[in-house]
Amino acid sequence: MAEAQPTFGIESFYKFVGEGKLMGAKCNKCGEVMLPPRPVCTNCYSKDLRWIELKGNGKLLTYTVIHVAPKQFEALAPYPVGIVKLDEGPQLLGMIRGVELDKIKVGMSLTVDFEKPSSTQTQWPTWPKYYFKPQ
């Protein structure tokens, strides 16, 4: 009997983030890669899924610099946030760290990294954090 897999969903995704891994779901039926992972394939509706680890490398598609931030992020402002297209295909939104604001360019190569020490809270409404940095 196959070993039980973690449930495909938000909490497993962030539990892996806490372990320093970017994990998505791949549909065994149609090959769709879902990041964040979902319990049912949104392309073919199959529940026959497996976990895959993504390298986390990709290109910046667009970005903004948040000046007026929500309360919990106020201390960080101004901070950049962008959408990255990962080499494996999926797109993910995250903060960008480790690069000066005026050096951020659409198309630049970024890679995912994980906040350390990681939060041990992996349930709603707080989870461990990932972010993007220059490759």
Add this chain to the structure above:
Amino acid sequence: MLSLLKEELLMVGKPLVSIVSAGLSKFGKRDGVYARELFAEAVSEAFERCPNLNPKKDIEALFVGHMSESYEHQGHTGPTLADWAGLTPSAAVRTEGACASSGVALRLGIMSVLSGLYDVVMVGGVEKMTHRSTAEATEYLAMASDYPFEQWNGMTFPGLFALMATAHMHKYGTTEQQLALVAVKNHKHGALNPKAHMQKEVTLEQALTSRVIAWPLKLFDCSLITDGASCVILTKPELAQKFTDTPVHVVGSGQASDAIGLYEREEFTSLRAARLAAQQAYEMAGAKPDEVDVAEVHDCFTIAEIIAYEDMGFCKPGEGGKMIEEGVTTLGGRLPINTSGGLKSKGHPVGATGTAQAYELFLQLTGQAEKRQVDDAEIGLAHNVGGSGATATVHIFKRG
């Protein structure tokens, strides 16, 4: 079977329903006035405009857009609003589609009349926002985005539209000045609207030098946090003459959805849901973009108006920036857009916005828009977007 039924119900260009009256509360910072009281104010205007209507007898149902119960700690909004507007015991339904909540209500109201179940319904919307701090209001608005994957990464609502602006600037060379021109135009229009929240003009210089909220968007690229309510009364086209000599017909209605997270989308320079909703509405109306005389588009942020020009087919993709520069969409231009002042200057009480657009077009198409009247306006279009584009409705109206 379904397509046959559709053809019968929706003959191209045939009025789906008729609007026989409309009402709008004063938009603004309405200290001490609650959502239900704002709504009653809008409803009373609609009744005053339509003396042939017997509200207690004629209005069979209420569909009302309302985004968030967080503002007033008040749920069960459908009957609450019906109660205070004197509409009970008619069926009362609250609809939620973020900033498109009342665009959705309008569409459901149309469907309810088209189904044959009701002869006369009221659709509307309301939001009471300004008694909350800006931080609280911003937090409630952000709930329309993806919490675990957007908000958790420090994303804000202006931030999402800033991501679209950066992408549009990168792909098409759209400039911050072109964005600012949208604000200048809409404030110019809003200054002519006695019900607008901010009835004053702004200069290009003021808009461009206002403080950064989410680069490249500045304060004057953002719409206003506003209190307000709106409504329109719908009936079957064959009954319209019973209530008014000057009805406005709804000839096209479209709605579509998209991924809740902006990051999941294939493109950030266009809203697929809005394009699809427009395609449905144009097909139903048998109309083309160049036949539209006046439009209200969802300018929650200036970039959203530029993208709307492109998504509604008023210009080609990438040419929205040029279109605002050329003055085409200013009053007196070929296609005046957001004559009400839009969300930018009239204000954006989110739940009220969709039917507030319908209200403005009702005035325009019945020649009652006073200082902001577009000459001989016959066809109007309303484009209402929820969140960062996960919901969109488009409606096309025609002078009766």
